[in-house]
Amino acid sequence: MTMNVIMRDREPRAEDLIKGETGDWEIILGLEVHAQVTSNAKLFSGASTEFGAEPNTQVSLVDAALPGMLPVINAYCVEQAVRTGLGLQAKINLRSVFDRKNYFYPDLPQGYQISQFKHPIVGEGEVIIDLAGGRSESVGIERLHLEQDAGKSLHDQHPAMSYVDLNRSGVALMEIVSRPDMRSSDEARAYVTKLRTILRYLGTCDGNMDEGSLRADVNVSVRRVGEPLGTRCEIKNVNSIRFIGQAIEYEARRQIELIEEGGKVVQQTRLFDPKTGETRSMRSKEEAHDYRYFPDPDLLPLEFTQEFVDHIKATLPELxxxxxxxxxxxxxxxxxxxxxxxxxxxxxxxxxxxxxxxxxxxxxxxxxxxxxxxxxxxxxxxxxxxxxxxxxxxxxxxxxxxxxxxxxxxxxxxxxxxxxxxxxxxxxxEGLRQVTDLSAIEAVIDEVLAANPDKVEQTKVKPALVAWFVGQVMKSTSGKANPQVVNKILAAKLGLSSDD
Amino acid sequence: MSVDQNTVRHIARLARIAVRDDELEALANELNGILSWVEQLGEVDTDGVEPMTGAVEMVMKWREDKVTTGNLQKEVTANAPGGDDGFFVVPKVVE
Known part of the structure; x- marks a missing residue:
């Protein structure tokens, strides 16, 4: 998705700025999160969404894009998208449209992804993120739309070939697009953490990043304080909150160095390599991102009533x-x-x-x-x-x-x-009951005092030694004596003033 | 609206259709013919008419969230030029 440059005005915080050779830099961050919808079947077919099955066993003839097969939308996935929109305090669009996003890749059998372009199911919303020191910030949500996931390509099975498993192909995703409202890697991490929490409360996405149920594309740009927005790079498919932080830190510094050395940031898609902690340019899937979106003629517009929305609203949990x-x-x-x-x-x-x-x-x-x-x-x-x-x-x-x-x-x-x-x-x-019986504690104390007359003498010049006596009493009661009581009695017996 | 030879080359590339340079001119002419024919629709007055994606008054059918198909590994991969262990196998697609 291309992000509109609508963002909240924020005074930069000194602690968020990055020191460069030539001055301070501000990071501008926007995230596109892909969240897998929790459902039994796929968005447009009756194949299972369960994770970890044998390759190509959860592929319907629709998912394999065999000629003549037609998509039929899964009602529950629609409900889940609406529920998520409500959880993001967002506008729900009673009419939305599915489009085809055209590109060729082996894990995309249709030759296009069914997505929503001009008319998404959910419009503007907001997420409040929680930061260190009790600080919170508002991050604008631009939109949420429904789309199909692609299949999975394995590149490490063979030296010259890629292996393709279409089990994930056609699984429902919610793409949640934020405004470029974040200013530090901490804020980006807090945003994904909060979004994940909200999705899990709602039960609309399990948030399992290890299994790829939640992945983020991170848009990073930098600018000198007060200057217009810089050119952004998009880091694709980062699949852990920690990696999101690392990728941003690396990418922001790369861009700053580049500009300070007289270079220019080129808008491009990059990959984060967790092994090196670096980002690198990715060969583009399609030249110039010419996706040639158009309304999918196999699908009528997605329409529902306010009543449908209200019914879902009534079942929302406490957020x-x-x-x-x-x-x-x-x-x-x-x-x-x-x-x-x-x-x-x-x-x-x-x-x-x-x-x-x-x-x-x-x-x-x-x-x-x-x-x-x-x-x-x-x-x-x-x-x-x-x-x-x-x-x-x-x-x-x-x-x-x-x-x-x-x-x-x-x-x-x-x-x-x-x-x-x-x-x-x-x-x-285990006989751990605390001894609160005063006479019992007193007896132990008397025993300890009697056994250590020299130490009793020393406390007169060195009152701090009382701690040693407390230790001894606790030891002989296996820690069961009430320490406050022990202190009090000891102080009285040694003629010291008690701290209590 | 008209297309030049570069546009034809670009569209052919996007569609993964191999077009030789000596075919470009003829294709550009053909495409321009089609486009100008379609452009006649611009003569129709559509003021106040909602854009539509279909001509039939009907609403989209929804499906229940039930698993109704699966375990078609053989059928699904049957037509693939290459396969191994239930996977589709294609020439390597990363650097």
Missing amino acids: PDDKKARLIADYGLSPYDATVLVGESARADFFEAVAKGRDAKLASNWVTGEFFGALNREGHSIEESPVTAKQLGELIDLISDDTISGRIAKQVFESMYKTGRDPAKIVEE
Whole structure:
């Protein structure tokens, strides 16, 4: 797609500028994201969309473009595109038109891709991106249109031949085109992250970048601050959020160096090579991108009613921005914690289950701290977690009612994560209950003091030694004594003023 | 609107049709004949008429999201000039 140069006016932020030899440069970024529609069958045929099948086993005669075969649109794919448009706060077009985009390539049996050119199904919308330090920015959406995916070519099977698998050919894609509203690789990464989150909330794309369900074409240009837009290069098909960041950093610096050395940026399509971290020019698929779009005579315009749209609107889930606002309002969370939690709806659901009827701050600390930490460490998704929200809630109850200390709770949590056992059971069986009985703690303290008369003497000149005594008491109680209580009693017995 | 020989060469290239240089002039003349014939449509007054892609008053049919076909690997690849292990095989298309 060619992007219109409609963009938001933004004052450049000093930290986003790149220092060149001759001054500061601003990066201008716009993204075209291809998101595979979650559906059982393809956009215009009844072949399956499932990933990983044997080559060419999910190809209908329509997908193979055999003569006389006609496309018939999949109603669910239309619904999914509308749902996505609503999730992007975008205008839904009740009438849109499918066009043919003509080019020759072995993985495109029709010789054209069915796409939408002049009249897309979804018009202008907006995505709010969440950035470091609680900053957020608005990125304009220019359009979303439905189109067919191409097949897959494998170039490494044979020295002189390419192998073509058409299983993906005809699968429904949503191309989501942003305005050139982003100014740094961080913003581009935040945009794709947020878009992916929204799509996953909506259930319209699984967002699986490893399987190619979400891919981005990144448009990069640079300009000296205050100058008109520079010539852009398009980096095609970047398939991870990290690579998007790397590709932008490399490409922006390449363009700046080129211009500063007296050269000119040539508008071209480039590829990002993850192995070298560089972008390189790609031989163009079709000279001068002469796609000769025209309305596909096999398909009538796509028309539906406002009622159809309203019906889909009524079934939308709570979206990330609304959820974030609600978590902040209802649970008093910081914007940062709320952003972390709403990144996946399953995370937010887990938090809410844990926080219900409990101290929200404590619940958020445990969910975003120990719990997410363990998931990351073990590479588990939230669905694979051995610890349930109910169990984590019970653990927090044990801390709140002083059955165990925060320190012991971490130990109990590790054990829960390893074994999946209930926290109360672990505390009981391993004898981890916190000793709050004053006389019991006092007895231990007396024992420790009696055994170390020399150290008791030293505390008179060196009060900091009290920490050593606390350590000894915690050691002989296996960490089960309440540390505040121990401190207090020790201070009293040693004749020091307590910090409490 | 008229086309010159360079345009004919360009269109032929886009359509992957091999056209010899000595054929260009004749083809340009032929195409210009067709274009000027079609241009007669410009004489019709179309003010206030919505552009349309079909002449029949009907709405597009939609299909349910059901898998209705598949496992046609042999049939689908049967006409290909080259194949291996269920793939189409073509001369290498990357540098």
